[in-house]
Amino acid sequence: MQHKRKKEYRTLIFISALILMVSFLCLFASAVFSKETERTVTNISEIYLKEMTVQISSHFRTNLESQFSQIRTIASSVSEYDLEDEESLRNFLKKAQIDNDFTHIALVTDKGIAYSPKDTVPVISKISALDQLINGSKRLVSVNENIWESNTLLLGTSINPM
Numbered sequence: 247m248q249h250k251r252k253k254e255y256r257t258l259i260f261i262s263a264l265i266l267m268v269s270f271l272c273l274f275a276s277a278v279f280s281k282e283t284e285r286t287v288t289n290i291s292e293i294y295l296k297e298m299t300v301q302i303s304s305h306f307r308t309n310l311e312s313q314f315s316q317i318r319t320i321a322s323s324v325s326e327y328d329l330e331d332e333e334s335l336r337n338f339l340k341k342a343q344i345d346n347d348f349t350h351i352a353l354v355t356d357k358g359i360a361y362s363p364k365d366t367v368p369v370i371s372k373i374s375a376l377d378q379l380i381n382g383s384k385r386l387v388s389v390n391e392n393i394w395e396s397n398t399l400l401l402g403t404s405i406n407p408m
Contacts, residue, residue: 310387310401313401314385314401314403316346316348317401317402317403318403320342320346320351321403321404321405322405324338324353324405332361332366335353335361336361336362336363336364339351339352339353339361339362339363340363343363350362350398351363352367352369354369354373354376354379354380354402356380356407358373358376358380373386373388373400374388375388379402379403379404380404382404383404384403384404385401385402385403386400386401386402386403387399387400387401388400388402
């Protein structure tokens with residue numbers, strides 16, 4: 247009888263140890279699976295974000311090129327007639343602004359005076375890289391210029407003197 251109890255006791259200990267070992271294995275497997283899942287999700291998210299960044303950058307670059315193309319077209323179409331007086335210039339700028347759906351448009355002289363469809367504003371001290379544009383740089387991209395309103399993305403190109 248004692249032998250039978252020892253056998254039951256050993257069986258009980260063996261089953262308890264087996265259950266404990268299976269529990270630890272399940273916890274270990276769960277931890278490994280969770281870690282692997284997290285790593286996979288992170289990798290997929292990283293790939294997705296990189297691709298999205300490339301797409302957004304490409305879209306922004308294409309849009310910027312399109313805007314510069316419009317600006318160059320406007321700059322090349324300014325005639326001496328448009329520069330005869332302020333009213334002619336304002337009419338030209340107003341039409342260009344409407345036709346191109348620009349928020350603001352201005353012609354800036356080499357003295358730093360901006361002529362827009364509505365007003366004339368001295369901008370020599372307001373546009374940080376204006377000297378580059380006046381000195382013949384083909385492109386100006388400037389951010390957060392406070393000429394007409396805050397947080398303005400300013401795009402500009404130089405034109406041949408008339």
